Amino acid sequence: DAGVTQSPTHLIKTRGQQVTLRCSPKSGHDTVSWYQQALGQGPQFIFQYYEEEERQRGNFPDRFSGHQFPNYSSELNVNALLLGDSALYLCASSASGTGTTEAFFGQGTRLTVV
Amino acid sequence: AQSVTQLDSQVPVFEEAPVELRCNYSSSVSVYLFWYVQYPNQGLQLLLKYLSGSTLVKGINGFEAEFNKSQTSFHLRKPSVHISDTAEYFCAVSDPQGAGSYQLTFGKGTKLSVIP
Structure with missing residues (x-):
């Protein structure tokens, strides 16, 4: 079992650009959540996708959007990048019905905005 | 909205000594509580969780935590730490x-x- 896989592992973008991050959930999981972890901080919930719909959203602007595909994989898109978007982006997957109790995290994508 | 306070940003401890990492949460009627560990340049790994039942929860790598509803705390403990426990811990x-x-x-x- 490959667990939760994220790509790419590192990314450097210029302010104002757009970025797409990808996540494949653990086998048997159908729910994907995204978190942003700024340097020296704990992860912050961005949103969760289930059945290809955004089910819940944290306190993040509309520049952050996502998508879930029929195979349960997910993308996180960030438009008009700001320097403050530099962070580790973590994907967590779970099986529907388990909520937060059985969330598995990927290794993350380190995004640097210059 | 829920909130979590980890009272110590850094804890140095000698090898084989005991350690306690403190965590307090905002009160709610019901809560699930978790401790995760993050090694450098890696994602989060679940150490243990409290959902209900016994207030003493045992996890991986010899860690345990105690849920205290009256004090809204969920402190993490290990009786004897190893070099390999060096990491960041999140409640x-x-x-x-x-x-x-x-x-x-x-x-x-x-x-x-x-x-x-």
């Missing part, structure tokens, strides 16, 4: 019945440094 909470039931709310983390 997290979720509300199984509230609007935020699908999300984890994390503290800012505690960096544990084990000194040889």
